[in-house]
Structure formats: C-alpha cells, structure tokens
Amino acid sequence: MSLIEELIEALRCLPGVGPKSAQRMTYHLLERDREGGRRIAHGITEAIEHVGNCRSCRTLSESELCPQCIDTRRDDSLLCIVESPMDVLALEQSASYRGRYFVLMGHLSPLDGIGPQELGLDLLEKRLDNGVVEEVILATNPTVEGEATAHFISEMAHARAIRTTRIAHGVPLGGELEYVDSGTLGHAMTGRQDY
Amino acid sequence: MSLIEELIEALRCLPGVGPKSAQRMTYHLLERDREGGRRIAHGITEAIEHVGNCRSCRTLSESELCPQCIDTRRDDSLLCIVESPMDVLALEQSASYRGRYFVLMGHLSPLDGIGPQELGLDLLEKRLDNGVVEEVILATNPTVEGEATAHFISEMAHARAIRTTRIAHGVPLGGELEYVDSGTLGHAMTGRQDY
Numbered sequence: 001m002s003l004i005e006e007l008i009e010a011l012r013c014l015p016g017v018g019p020k021s022a023q024r025m026t027y028h029l030l031e032r033d034r035e036g037g038r039r040i041a042h043g044i045t046e047a048i049e050h051v052g053n054c055r056s057c058r059t060l061s062e063s064e065l066c067p068q069c070i071d072t073r074r075d076d077s078l079l080c081i082v083e084s085p086m087d088v089l090a091l092e093q094s095a096s097y098r099g100r101y102f103v104l105m106g107h108l109s110p111l112d113g114i115g116p117q118e119l120g121l122d123l124l125e126k127r128l129d130n131g132v133v134e135e136v137i138l139a140t141n142p143t144v145e146g147e148a149t150a151h152f153i154s155e156m157a158h159a160r161a162i163r164t165t166r167i168a169h170g171v172p173l174g175g176e177l178e179y180v181d182s183g184t185l186g187h188a189m190t191g192r193q194d195y
Numbered sequence: 196m197s198l199i200e201e202l203i204e205a206l207r208c209l210p211g212v213g214p215k216s217a218q219r220m221t222y223h224l225l226e227r228d229r230e231g232g233r234r235i236a237h238g239i240t241e242a243i244e245h246v247g248n249c250r251s252c253r254t255l256s257e258s259e260l261c262p263q264c265i266d267t268r269r270d271d272s273l274l275c276i277v278e279s280p281m282d283v284l285a286l287e288q289s290a291s292y293r294g295r296y297f298v299l300m301g302h303l304s305p306l307d308g309i310g311p312q313e314l315g316l317d318l319l320e321k322r323l324d325n326g327v328v329e330e331v332i333l334a335t336n337p338t339v340e341g342e343a344t345a346h347f348i349s350e351m352a353h354a355r356a357i358r359t360t361r362i363a364h365g366v367p368l369g370g371e372l373e374y375v376d377s378g379t380l381g382h383a384m385t386g387r388q389d390y
Contacts, residue, residue, distance in 0.1 A: 003245055003257050007238035013231030015223045016216060026242070027281050028210045030255050031300060034243050036208030041239040043202035044224065044232045050198055051225055060225050062198050086222045105226065178219070 004030070058120050059085040059103040068092070068101055075099040077134040079127065081153055083107050083141055086178040091139065094182035096189035099137070102127065107145040108152060119149070121156070128160050136164045138195060142173050154195050165192040199225070251322075253315050254280045254298040263287075263296055270294045272329040274322065276348055278302050278336055286334070294332070297322065302340040303347060314344070316351070323355050331359045337382075 001009070004026060011022040029037035053059065054066035061067075068074065068088065078099025082088055088101050104119040116122070127133065136157040140146035154164040168191030171180055180188075196204070199221060206217040224232035248254065249261035256262075263269065263283065273294025277283055283296050299314040311317070322328065331352040335341035349359040365383035366375050375383075 003238070003242045004255065007235075007242045010231070010234040010238035013228055013234070014220045016219070021211060023281065023284070024211070025209045027255070027279065029239065030242060030246055031279065033208055036205070037239045037243050039205040039208070040202075041236040041243075043198070043205040044236040047198045047202045047221070047225060048229050048232050048236075060199065060222070084222065084226065086218065089218070 053105070054103075057101045057103050058105055058123065059088055059101065073098070076132050078137060079133045079135070080137040080139050081124075081150070082139045082177070083146065083149070084178070087139065087141075090178050090180065090182070090185060091189070094185035094189065096182075096186040097137075099135075100133075104140070104149065107140060107143075107149040109145055116152070121153070124153070125156060128157060128162060133162060136162055137189075137192060138164060138166045139177070141176055142169060142171055143176075150195070164195045166195040167192050248300070249298075252296050252298055253300055253318065254283055254296065268293070271327045273332060274328045274330070275332040275334050276319075276345070277334045278341065278344075282334065292332075294330075299335070299344065302335060302338075302344040304340055311347070316348070319348070320351060323352060323357060328357060331357055333359060333361045337364050 007026045007029075008019070008022045011017055011025050012019065014022075017025070029040075047062075050062045051060050052062070054061040054069055055064050056069040057066060059066050059068070063070075075098055078097075079102055080091065080097060080099055081102050081104065082091070083104050083106060085103055085105075088103060091097050091101075102120075102124055104121075106114050106119055108114060108116070108119065128136070136153065138150040138153060140150045150166060154166075157164045167188040169188070171177065171184065171188050177185070202221045202224075203214070203217045206212055206220050207214065209217075212220070224235075242257075246255050246257045249256040249264055250259050251264040252261060254261050254263070270293055273292075274297055275286065275292060275294055276297050276299065277286070278299050278301060280298055280300075283298060286292050286296075297315075297319055299316075301309050301314055303309060303311070303314065323331070331348065333345040333348060335345045345361060352359045363382075363386055364379060365386055366372060366379065372380070
C-alpha cells in the first residue's frame, strides 16, 4: 500500500468520512495545504498526548480539573449527568445551566461490556455521598440506553434521598444532544420535571 | 486556546469539514479512537514528507516516477492532460484509457498568479518535442478556466502538428435529460454522432 493509500485508509476512521471524502481530503492536503496537514498531525499528536479526563467530572480535559469543575461561581448543589464531553459543550453554549457536570463517557450497554464501573458510577456515588448535591439532573440521551442509564442513576440518587430530574423532552426522541440547537436545549433544561 | 480547540480549528482546513464536523471528529478521536488518531497523524506526516511529484507527469508520487509513467505496457503515443491527480485516479478506474498522463496540478488562473510556468507547461513542451506523442487528449474540467487551459495547450500541440482531442461532454450515463443543465445539453446536441 502506498503512503497515499495509507493516508486515505487512516482518514476513514473519522466520523462521516467515506472512501471518496477520504480520498478528497488526502489529495487536498498533499496538493494544496501541506501546512494545514502538518497542523492537523501536530494537533492530533498533542491532543492525544495531553488530553486526559477531569479528575472530578471525567470530561476530556488537558488539566487535572476541567474549567467547569474549577469555576467557583457554579452551583455545587446541581449535578447534571451527561453521556459525553460534547454534551457539556452543547449545554454550555445554551447558557441555561450553571451547576456542575458529571460525564459518563458513554451509557450502560451490558452487551458491549459497559457497566457502572466503566461509566465511573463509583466516582459519582462518592460525589452523591458528600451531601452537597441536592439535585441530580439526568441529561443522558433520549435513547433506550440513555433512558436505562438515567433510570439506574436515579435509583442511586433516590437511595440517598436526593431529588432527581430529567431534562424535558423538548429534545426530539432518538436525537442526540450534540445536534440539538441551543434554544431547544434551553427549553429542555428549564422545563425539567421530577423523575 | 486549548489543545482540543486547536485540533478542532486545524481539522477545519479539510474540504467539506465545518465547525460542527470538526468538533465531532475531535471528540470522536479523543473519546473513542486514539489509535485511529495516531494513524492519521502518522499517515499525514509520512505522506507530506515522502510524497512529491512524478518527474515525468507531475502527479503526486512517492517515487521519482509514478506507476503510470513506469508501466511499459502503456501507449506512449497518447498523452492525456488532466488538472489533478484525482482525475488520473478517476480515469484509471474507468479503465477506458491506456496511454500516458500529464498532470497540470491546477489550471491557468492569471489572477491567482497561476500561469504556464506553474502548470509545468515547459515540461509538457519538452514532452511534445520528443516526437513520440501523436495525440494530446484534453481532459481538463469543463469550467471557464479548464477550457482556457485546454485551448492554450491545444495551440502548443498544433504548433508541433500534433493532433489534439477534447473528451466528450454530454448527458452522463444514468442521468435524465430533464435534470441536465442546458450547457451540457447544448454540448450533447452539437457533439452528436452517427448512430
């Protein structure tokens, strides 16, 4: 396999990139934008090397604690549970929430070997035990797995007499948080109800 | 700017990748496919470092001569002029041509400072002078710049009494007449052949 073919093949691991797009990207970089290519290679290498998970909320972060966990003006009594770091980004952009986050980095999926341990629910349990959290906002995706995950976490919270809420279903069913516009996300956040 | 933001920004130089896709790609790589990310970074670095241009036809190649120029079974009397290495790929996949190629790596565009020199037409001139080429097939894109480039090269060939042809433009196979633009239909009509 030539280097060009190898690069085309490598680019196909990107989401939404098929053989034709990968080919187009490869030739674009080599013909017209080698500087851009160098920037991408460098950016990936640096990010992979230095971006880990926030010690407190598990989101992707290049420091030990992410900006949302460090921010002292946030409301510690609210804890929003999301599946992925992109969901944090989307909620932050909707500017409808000023509490803390906990990022599962996935959802319960026993068939794929993803159980409570993999989602860091032991860490979440400790967090709920500290007596500061008064409301757990379940913002997992409105999919079967997301709902199951929300249910599981709500039981953990209920066992500690902590109120749980679920973001309102202004979010279209089967949709994914990261693709919803911020207005809709704002509605979903303010319209949350007891779970 | 954080490393994550830098990577999102860097990925935007890829064709067809906007802010949302770049974000999705970044999080995909960091959350789920760091190995794939490493492969991309490595692939880009290697390709940028080792892929240059074929000494004979100017297409992208990691050896001094590209596979099409090395292949001894090809017909040296046919020379097909295309704008980019992807055009070579497309023609090869159509399996309709077994002659040689010359790749301009662009088209004449005086406003962008792209003249005959930048398209390697001096190299093409030498190639036409060697007396082997009997037909120059103009396969530049059917755009204003592509047509101007084809015209320019046809004059070079005519000055050496070499036959020039232009690939046919018409209704694409599987296309429906009512959806084809009028320019293409005009070409199809004037270019009609005995049936």
